[in-house]
Amino acid sequence: MDKLQSPSMFIGVRGKGIISFGSGQPDLPPPESIFKILPGYRSFKYGLIQGNLNLRKALSKEYQGSDEDNFVVTNGASEALDLTFRAIESLEGEGTNILVHAPYYYSYIPLIKFDHLKPVLTETIAGKIDIDDFDRKVRDCKAALINSPSNPTGRVQDIKTLKQIEKICRDLNKVIISDEVYKDLIYERENYLLHGDNVITINSFSKTYSMCGYRVGYLYSNDKKIVNKAIEIKTYSSMNTNILSQEMAYEALKVPRSYVDKQVKIWKERRNVIYDGLQKLGLELWKPEGAFYVLPKIDNPRKAVWTLFKKYKVITYLGEWFGAPGRIRLSYALDSKDIGEGLKRIGKYLKEN
């Protein structure tokens, strides 16, 4: 149980008979069209640090009023976040505090610290941002990090709240970092893009198009200072993002909207299966409105995660890693049959322990 220190011990772990509610890895394959370009591909030279031009141009069509200069293509959303934090840290202006709403994606806190910034937490109510607490705390911060839909809660912030956040941060001259990697996976409404000249949007091809292993994400901002600083750092820290996976991402953007709608329908069915199933097992949890995670309460979570893995071959993540003690996180990025089998094993664990 001492080994339960971070999710990295489970990442990429797959094996016979293991049901993994662990990583946020969609089981559904990417659109077949992204593989169509592979057979004839022979490019091998360095690409532009900022990202392939065709991909950035295609992205700019998705964001009103933007052009290709507003984007930096990165090694997944992870590098987009890392570059954003490093850019913010190195640019002038006092303060090192970054406001984060808890529960939060597990990478945020260590990444902010590795980037010589300081996380400050604002607690949420059933996963929803408490705007009064946000307003109070953001005053001492350089930036606020928003993640809606949220990993690990699956909760989506109300549009009213998002507009209040825009106004507060604009008035106080605070940067908003908006991690919207689950923007296409909302069950209740369309995504509301946080916008403004002080906003840096983080996104990825991993969740919408199942391209996790290919590591393509991006940051988008109207703030050229941030964009240029991110490019500068990337020039030294990793250079261009893989040229081939950028072409695959470009192909993914051509896929019709109906592809995404079909995915959302599948996710919603699974959401219902796991939400109902865990409730039936007597666990208390919030209803996910987006993304593909649930965060139920459970007794002795450390023992639960360890025993579920070792004895029942079920991978779950410790809520503690996400700032949610007393809970465990389950990703439902697996087919309904496996979700059912996993729920059965969890039921068995609850009965036997």
Place this chain on the structure above:
Amino acid sequence: MDKLQSPSMFIGVRGKGIISFGSGQPDLPPPESIFKILPGYRSFKYGLIQGNLNLRKALSKEYQGSDEDNFVVTNGASEALDLTFRAIESLEGEGTNILVHAPYYYSYIPLIKFDHLKPVLTETIAGKIDIDDFDRKVRDCKAALINSPSNPTGRVQDIKTLKQIEKICRDLNKVIISDEVYKDLIYERENYLLHGDNVITINSFSKTYSMCGYRVGYLYSNDKKIVNKAIEIKTYSSMNTNILSQEMAYEALKVPRSYVDKQVKIWKERRNVIYDGLQKLGLELWKPEGAFYVLPKIDNPRKAVWTLFKKYKVITYLGEWFGAPGRIRLSYALDSKDIGEGLKRIGKYLKEN
């Protein structure tokens, strides 16, 4: 000319009629076998953060006494360096100084600074490390960064010097970061791998196998503290390196040694063309013993780089970016015909300016 602030303005710039002595991008394509796996490839899931197991196992065969746990596969040597610096910075132990021999690869200084460390310079004599100055200065440093063969000098450190560096750093308990990305491109002798438990070796598939755009590199160390810290940071900052390019790298490692020997023969011929050519134009320069760069002296280098680019369509890099004022760097990673044409234009520039 004010725009000449860093090489990033030239990276990925290609155009009709431009002769680029700029980036260290081999023009020779990768071995065809790395493309053979593309047509049938359909994997898409997250890989292990540390790197694909087959690739790390294959790498361990190249380093005596190592196993797969000693490696972290990265987004090129750039990320390997970044992770190494960040790991060193975050691990206990006083001091933030990193000893760097000048002239140096342009990324080193800003990367060290972005990683909250401080570069300390030791000057070289005709590109060769002055071991007395090294010995004096390394005492105030946490680590020494060695790059042999060197970008931008093309010089290879003598084996005697490398052994002295090993002994000094072992005795003083200093970390050695050995950037050996040009290890396979030495014209005079075999590579001498710097070794010891305090050594972190940085390498890449970009130069030996022309895979620049695919961004596959790695760090290798017997120091598990460093390896584990690098994995931890990578978990948050970029996750796995592209799964497909790792498979391509794995294929590259199967290529027979004769492939590399053939490449070296071509590089050596080009080295002779450019070295003789620049001498004939009256420029003073050191003879490259490895890698594919020359660093001649030139009058008013800033004007030279700018005018060569704008008027003669020849890309060269400013020596200043590499800690070599009064010089310019030329990469000879292009075919002998283009080298000849580029030399002609440089001759024209020298005559007309």
